Amino acid sequence: MRSRILIFLALVALLPARLPGDFELLTGFEGPVREPRGNTDQTWLGLQYTAATPLWWRLAPYARLMVDIRHAEEYLVSAGMAAEFRPLEGHPDLFISLQTGPAWTDVGRPHTGAKLNWSSDIRVGYKFLFAGYSHTSNGGTRRPNSGLDLLLVGLRVSWD
Numbered sequence: 001m002r003s004r005i006l007i008f009l010a011l012v013a014l015l016p017a018r019l020p021g022d023f024e025l026l027t028g029f030e031g032p033v034r035e036p037r038g039n040t041d042q043t044w045l046g047l048q049y050t051a052a053t054p055l056w057w058r059l060a061p062y063a064r065l066m067v068d069i070r071h072a073e074e075y076l077v078s079a080g081m082a083a084e085f086r087p088l089e090g091h092p093d094l095f096i097s098l099q100t101g102p103a104w105t106d107v108g109r110p111h112t113g114a115k116l117n118w119s120s121d122i123r124v125g126y127k128f129l130f131a132g133y134s135h136t137s138n139g140g141t142r143r144p145n146s147g148l149d150l151l152l153v154g155l156r157v158s159w160d
Contacts, residue, residue: 020052021060022158028066028134028150043069044150050082052160058083062099064119068107076136076148078103078119095130097123103136107148114138121152128156 028044046066054060059081068074080101088094103119118139123132130153137147 019049020159022048022050022052022156024048024050024130024154024156026064026066026152026154028152030148030150042071042074044076045069046076052158055081058085060084062101074107076103076105076107076119078136080119093127095123095125097121097125097130097132099123105136105148107136114142123152123154125156130154130156 024047026044026046026048028046030042030044044066046064048062048064050062051060060083062078062080062082064076064078066076066078078101080099082097082099085096085098086092086094087096099119099121101119103117104115105117106115116138117136119134119136121132121134123130125131132152132154134150134152135147136149138145
């Protein structure tokens with residue numbers, strides 16, 4: 001259990017210092033979203049990398065790893081496309097980010113009945129801080145499928 005957390009922290013420490021793109025340290029809180037009577041103690045820690053250069057239009061590839069801090073055997077690995085918007089011309093530091101892609105998970109029942117799922121996020125941020133919402137589920141292909149819903153907060157570091 002603790003060995004997965006140590007492996008995750010080692011990966012964070014070994015990140016290349018000059019890889020162009022955005023690195024985000026995420027914390028996700030499950031309890032406040034959809035589980036007032038359920039697993040309100042689940043807190044997730046994650047790391048995400050988003051490439052600096054979009055592949056098409058504003059879509060840039062991303063990769064993410066998240067681990068449940070208390071139950072380290074539960075994890076989520078996701079990769080997909082992210083689009084970022086700067087909605088206010090006078091405030092270039094304000095951003096909105098949309099992300100979606102397939103996810104390989106081991107979050108257990110009742111969240112998902114399958115290992116292969118789909119994950120989607122929306123985030124609002126200013127400079128290096130952001131908050132958002134993430135939903136991961138199997139899209140009804142298997143039962144159960146209540147999904148994994150997280151309130152996200154995080155820090156972003158960009159390298160060019």
